[in-house]
Structure formats: C-alpha cells, structure tokens
Amino acid sequence: MDDLRQMPALIVLDRLPAPALAVDRAGTILFANGSFCDMVGYSADELRTIIFDDIFYRLPDDDRWVTLVGKGAERLVELRHKSGHSVWANMSKSAMRRRDDTVALVTFHDRTEELWLSKADPDQEFGRFTSSANRARCR
Secondary structure, eight states, X not given: OHHHHHSOHHHHHHHOSSOEEEEETXXXXXXXXXXXXXXXXXXXXXXXXXXXXXXEEEOOSSOHHHHHHOSSSOEEEEEEOTTSOEEEEEEOOOSOOSXXXXXXXXXXXXXXXXXXXXXXXXXXXXXXXXXXXXXXXHO
C-alpha cells in the first residue's frame, strides 16, 4: 500500500491497460496514456496539439463538457484514427466528478473490431474501418 501512495498519478495512468485521456474545459488534451495513443495512432505529443473535438468523427450530441462529466452509462463514440479510419469505443464518464473540477479524465474501451465482426458497426456503409476490421472483412 505504501508503494501505491508514493506513486505519482501520471505514472499510474500511463501504466493503465485501458486507454485514458485527460481534457480541460476548453477541450485541450492534457494527457493521453500509451493505450489511448495506440488506439488512435497519435503520439502523446501529437495529441497535446489537438483539440479534443478534433479526434471525433461526430461529436456526441451533448455539450462537450457534459458529455465528459455527465451522468449516464458509457457512451459509444466514433473517434478519428490518425490514418483517417473510425475507431468505435465506449467512453466512460469522467472519474473527476465534482462540479468545480477543471479536468475530465475518461477511459475508453475499443469496440471497433467487435462491432465489425458482429455487423453492428453503425457506419460500416461509409467505409471507415480499422485495419483489424479490414482484415476481418477480407477473410
């Protein structure tokens, strides 16, 4: 337990196997762990130069901040991979939930391949596929 208490939060977040992202109220990406970078194809440095809205093909209907910190279950979102294809993921509500928090910390669960293989990909007719979904389609 002492080791956990002494470990900086950014180290813990970076080591999470789940993609995680921290965003401020203006939409500036403050932090992305390696799992999130792998999921969307950007480096952490590249992501810090991108506004949160720009990694979505379609923004969720709610206000951006409400979407991140709001109530409700995980939401299925369509993210834009660096190469241009869609990445479908469940996005959690923020772990930072006090009204005065200035940062939203969300995690993602990549569902792209699962949705493709089950033919439930909401936008498969538009041809935005991940490489793993393309491989599955060619089998």
